[in-house]
Amino acid sequence: MVAPLRVGIAGLGTVGAEVVGLIERQKRTLSLRCGRSVRVVAVSARSKAKKRNVDLSGIAWAKNALAIATDPKVDVFVELMGGVGDPALSAIEAALRSGKSVVTANKALIAKHGSRLAMLAEKHGGALNYEAAVGAAIPIVKTLREGLAGTGIDRVYGILNGTCNYILTRMEQEGLSFAECLKDAQRLGYAEANPSFDVDGHDTAQKLAILASLAFGTKVNQSAVYVEGISSIAPEDLRAAQELGYRVKLLGVAVKTETGIEQRVHPTMVPRISSIAQVMDVTNAVTIDGEGIPPITLVGPGAGGAATASAVVADIADIARGVRALPFGRPVAKLKATAKAPMRRHEGGYYIRLMARDLTGTAATIAKRLAEQKISIESIVQRHPNGGAASVNGKSQPVPVILITYATTEDAVRRALQAVKQDRVITGRPQVIRIEKN
Structure with missing residues (x-):
């Protein structure tokens, strides 16, 4: 015995x-x-x-x-x-x-x-x-450590916080604001009284640091993760994403690049046809891109006593x-030491929402600044607020302009938007959301 x-x-x-x-x-x-x-x-x-x-x-x-x-x-x-x-x-x-x-x-x-x-x-x-x-x-640790021990990993990314996924789901489906959905998440027990650890991305960052170590042989280092939360996401971003064929998720992404391992947590637009885009409410999911195999996505409850x-x-x-x-x-x-990758070096597509002044030459100025940074536009959408009226009570209103770029660098996007702001052809702060392709 x-x-x-x-x-x-x-x-x-x-x-x-x-x-x-x-x-x-x-x-x-x-x-x-x-x-x-x-x-x-x-x-x-x-x-x-x-x-x-x-x-x-x-x-x-x-x-x-x-x-x-x-x-x-x-x-x-x-x-x-x-x-x-x-x-x-x-x-x-x-x-x-x-x-x-x-x-x-x-x-x-x-x-x-x-x-x-x-x-x-x-x-x-x-x-x-x-x-x-x-x-x-979700058996992601065993999958990376043992199940894929003979497979080189290129990228691991996922929805690692149910609170944020619940909030973004409600915002998209019901057109509610972030504040309204957060309050409801707290009432239901999905979010803490002080929700910053979840909604500011730090919970996801801790989990991503662990996954990156398993996937790439790095020392676990949460300080090497770039972190953004979801509080800046507005209902109009989710509506635009839907029209453009995307869905917004808070993702943790660890990817092998030519300059090292890039670890980042931020709101991300993902194609609506992707597996990760189908994961709603408090459910979690992790996708693994490995050498010689199609992407593997594991989906399941990411929290709760029984799980x-x-x-x-x-x-x-x-x-x-x-x-x-x-x-x-x-x-x-x-295990290799790793440092935070400068986000200015990040390459990918971008969603940009600007509140453009309704003035002659505004569109041309924006296009010029993007061209100066060699940013190519995949699509552009311009909407007049208030049912098409360009002014209210005789006062000109800013016009939302939504851009989707082809792959470019974050540095180029930041430089272009800084120049546009200095040109004073937009109001407020530009909304920028990174796009993660399949």
Whole structure:
């Protein structure tokens, strides 16, 4: 008889309680698939008295996470407390130093300390599994690290934040403003009271930094990711995108270029016929472009107790089977340092929305400035507001002009728009959204 795999869990919130319940419900299946049983033997949480919808009888209560991490009767330490520092960090380090394997759903901690923790896992022989940290139930970590181990990756990109995808979906479908949709997302529990971490793109950036490491062998470095959020997106941008054959998504993109690995998070126009464009509401998706294979898109729930617990238990099952993969697919010593790629070097198509003054020569001035930077226009749309009236109460009104460019550099776009602003033929700030082709 093979001894049971003894699991200790620190953190009994929604995910932690779900993990305990899932292991109990699937104990027979896990035993058959893993060749040994899996048993939760210890837990810790801030409050022992809190009511939880899970049976904890027969499971030992530890005084804190560190006690579980150093308990010789625990084989696997599962960290579900969250937080980028202690107590999660010190407990994981203690578990790894003692030779234990670790499973975590903590994206912030992996994004900041992943390389350091991976080195400890290598040195002491334990596993460091974190599938739930990126995309919850979407098996993107295993796909990049193991499933595509023999495939060169050119680009990995995706919708990695359900809150932003929900907001953009509602804005598009109902013509609502960003502020209105954000308020509704908060009411439904999709967005926090302080939503900046999600809507400003930082949650996506943490996940992208992890995916880039897996895809390209770079050290996990969130500071190497260029980040923009979605608060500047207006309903008129989504309407224009639809008319032009695009849809707006907040994407995290990591791509191999001639000058290195470019990592960026920003609102992006994607062709409506693409797989990623079909992903709506709170659903997440990741697309992988690999050498010699068509694009692979994985779609699924990127958050939630059940989805996250599913990934955590799958990581535990790997350990029970004796699977030990290098945390980032390569020895830590072989991971390459990476820096933030200057966005001015970025090349691609652009959507540009200008509020042009209704004056003679305005269009010619805009065209001249674009031509000076060798920017070619794929399409141009000009709309008169107020049902075609060029003025209201005798006062001339700005006219929305929408441009779609062929591939160019960000530097050229910025230079052209700066010149247009100095010419005083537009009002307000130009709206610029990058286009990501299939």
